[in-house]
Amino acid sequence: MRLYTHPACLAHDPGEGHVETPARLRAVLRALDRDRFAALDRVEAPRATPEQLRRVHTAAHVERILGLAPAEGTVRLDEDTLMSPGSAEAALRAAGAAVAAVDAAMAGHGVRAFCAVRPPGHHATADRAMGFCLFNNVAVAAAHAIAAHGLRRVAIADFDVHHGNGTQAIFEREPRVLFVSSHQSPLYPGTGGEDERGVDNVVNAPLAPGEGSHAFRELWEGALLPRLHAFRPQLVLVSAGFDAHRDDPLADLRLNGEDYAWITARLVRLADAHADGRLVSTLEGGYDLAALAASAAAHVEALMG
Numbered sequence: 001m002r003l004y005t006h007p008a009c010l011a012h013d014p015g016e017g018h019v020e021t022p023a024r025l026r027a028v029l030r031a032l033d034r035d036r037f038a039a040l041d042r043v044e045a046p047r048a049t050p051e052q053l054r055r056v057h058t059a060a061h062v063e064r065i066l067g068l069a070p071a072e073g074t075v076r077l078d079e080d081t082l083m084s085p086g087s088a089e090a091a092l093r094a095a096g097a098a099v100a101a102v103d104a105a106m107a108g109h110g111v112r113a114f115c116a117v118r119p120p121g122h123h124a125t126a127d128r129a130m131g132f133c134l135f136n137n138v139a140v141a142a143a144h145a146i147a148a149h150g151l152r153r154v155a156i157a158d159f160d161v162h163h164g165n166g167t168q169a170i171f172e173r174e175p176r177v178l179f180v181s182s183h184q185s186p187l188y189p190g191t192g193g194e195d196e197r198g199v200d201n202v203v204n205a206p207l208a209p210g211e212g213s214h215a216f217r218e219l220w221e222g223a224l225l226p227r228l229h230a231f232r233p234q235l236v237l238v239s240a241g242f243d244a245h246r247d248d249p250l251a252d253l254r255l256n257g258e259d260y261a262w263i264t265a266r267l268v269r270l271a272d273a274h275a276d277g278r279l280v281s282t283l284e285g286g287y288d289l290a291a292l293a294a295s296a297a298a299h300v301e302a303l304m305g
């Protein structure tokens with residue numbers, strides 16, 4: 001089992017008081033530094049190439065993000081998405097981690113991987129940074145699996161509390177990708193209704209504010225996991241956001257660390273059943289530092305099996 005990260009991901013700083021802070025990744029890495037994670041194969045993430053990014057983003061978007069980082073201070077891309085001097089490098093390493101993890105999974109070494117990276121990715125669309133996201137890391141990974149490895153069925157499971165609107169928009173006309181998401185509704189970014197089905201390759205399962213373990217597990221067990229199994233993915237990608245935790249300040253679901261271990265074990269089983277065990281998970285949200293660290297640790301522990 002591999003752990004991909006890069007120090008550059010700590011140098012993306014949206015500014016004082018922003019919830020998507022470098023302290024998030026520091027908390028995750030500290031939690032994964034304990035003895036029980038000693039067996040993790042730790043790998044420094046390479047940069048994604050412009051070619052890899054352009055599989056899902058417009059050339060104009062890639063150029064803009066790479067050219068926008070200010071020499072000092074921050075530059076604002078939308079209400080809550082900012083770039084600092086280190087942001088372009090962080091975004092390249094975050095997407096590059098997911099690409100490298102796909103290559104490793106396809107090569108058979110350490111078939112499972114967790115990418116402890118930031119900025120997160122699932123809100124970024126083909127031509128727009130939004131919701132703290134610059135490049136769509138999981139989408140870049142899925143497109144790489146198709147283009148570089150010739151896969152015909154790639155599943156993306158997204159359990160972040162927010163809907164992965166960017167991932168959905170990028171793949172809603174691409175039947176080689178199945179995108180499956182549980183998320184709170186109503187909540188930012190406002191997409192993710194059950195009627196949004198793409199070309200029958202998008203499954204959205206909204207949860208109401210206040211719902212917790214029971215509703216979450218019922219949704220995955222009853223609707224989302226059966227769809228994933230029926231798709232018989234050759235690779236399982238995970239948008240692992242931990243902001244559906246009960247302590248998270250940005251949302252109102254009530255999951256706990258055990259729920260993350262539970263869903264992770266089921267996704268591992270999915271990968272074992274169809275994908276020769278190949279599973280690549282990448283960090284999305286999670287804004288209570290203690291809850292994030294504990295949930296990510298539960299996730300990685302379940303990935304290690």
Ligand SMILES: [Zn+2]
Nearest residue numbers: 160162243285
């Ligand atoms: Zn989120």
